[in-house]
Amino acid sequence: MDPSFKLIVDDREVASGVLRRAIAPAAVAELERLRRLTGNVLLRDNAIGIVTRLKIGVSKARAQFRAGEMVVNPADGSLWIFTGDAQLHMPMVPLGNVTQGLEELARTRRGARLTLIVRTE
16 A cells, blocks of 8 residues: 655645655655655745655656656755646656645745655554
């Protein structure tokens, strides 16, 4: 069974989703091991991200994403959630999808504290 996750912004749960083990098994296993990632929000055109120390390869990386997809940048380990469809110049590794709360997550401001909690039960 694929693990689920929740996203907390400034101590308030705003979104949840599912990690897809079949897409990126090594990355999902690393997230399950860490269980929690926290960082200050970074904003790009159609994405919200945090800096992490995830070290994963580029297997199954791609450059086109839809709203709600969560990805990791293999070059720097940053974690991104797309709030709108995006075409990138650099391929990223898809991890899963936000299934609830994307609209509220999209209202997050730069510098807010974002926490990803992986639930494995």
